[in-house]
Amino acid sequence: MSKHNVIPAIYFLICILLLAGCEKDKITAPFDVKLDTSAEFLLYLEEAGDIINNSVPPVIQALEVYNNMPDYLIIDLRDSLNFISGHIQGSKNIGKDSLFSYVQGNYSRFSKVILISASGQTAAYYSSLLHLAGFNNIYYMNYGMASWNVLFTSVWMDRLYTYNNPSFFSYTSYSKREYTPLPVINLKTPGESMQDLLKDRVDGLIRAGFDEDYSSVYSQTAMTFNYWLHISPNQYTICTGPIILYSSNPYVTNTYHLIGSVFYQVFPDPSDFRSTSYLQTVPSDSSVAVYSATGQESAFYTAYLRLLGYDARSILFGVNNIDYSMLFRASELIPFAFKESYIMNFPYVTGTN
DSSP states (O other), X not given: OOGGGSHHHHHHHHHHHHHTXXXXXXXXXXXXXXXXXXXXXXXXXXXXXXXXXXXXXXXXXXXXXXXXXXXXXXXXXXOHHHHHHOBOTTOEEOOHHHHHHHHXXXXXXXXXXXXXXXXXXXXXXXXXXXXXXXXXXXXXXTXXXXXXXXXXXXXXXXXXXXXXXXXXXXXXXXXXXOOOOOOOOOOSSTTOOHHHHHHHXXXXXXXXXXXXXXXXXXXXXXXXXXXXXXXXXXSEEEXXXXXXXXXXXXTSSSOSEETTOEEEXXXXXXXXXXXXXXXXXXXXXXXXXXXXXXXXXXXHHHHHHHHTTOOEEEETTGGGGTBGGGGGSSTTTGGGSOOGGGOOOOOOBOSOO
């Protein structure tokens, strides 16, 4: 399917309809072109600010959180046992089943809402979904509780690894696939608005959860790199982040990345996940693996792809767990390598309060 026969054509039809005074969430395509729910939903997201393609992931450092603890709403996403063993004073332990409703009822009273998980990956995933739902003051704390105090760092320190097998990597720049139809998204009830559909899908995806537990190996939303090695021929693998991550040698373009992986540019450069760019080269008929430097960025973009109906999973801990040493070969990548200097050793409290 040609790119020019899919979304751009729909944009033209949308313009005609808007001039005719139709409501954006009740669009009916004229002529013989069928504007399905999937395309309408995507256009709704992009017209509502196109958050994913127009901004960087909303990451915040532990130092800023520490300096503003009384003013920020801090939500700890970990299970109750981990929360009791140590958490930030004043933080709220909110589970995935009630997170959407809790944020909806409390976010407007705070300048920033901070999501915190063990490694930062779950928090990044949920922050993406909540931003898309319209909560624009949501942030995730970089590296999660591992950056707060040394007590919590094992989740990261135990995952720093360098695979020395050259067969895992490639110097070939792989091409994106041909354009394909969007995944099918159905309305929950007849006549449901796009706004209601968005909230329902975001709440549903949050309730389904994100599994950053490395021992799980493979889940609906994530996988370990070891597992990817076993199934990589059956995956469409995406590398997101700065181009230097795909081209690790700053003097040689398109080098040193996971074999078979395809690079997708994200903000601040023109985003490849935009409808008028390369979004529809992401296959809707096969599984998608997404990796980045830390796994937080890939979780952020995986959430968007899953919201659109793609069967996408984030590779946990990213290049930190694939080729940690590579992150020190270019100055642009060093900030993405988890280091002991990132551990702030701020105070924490125990118990349920």
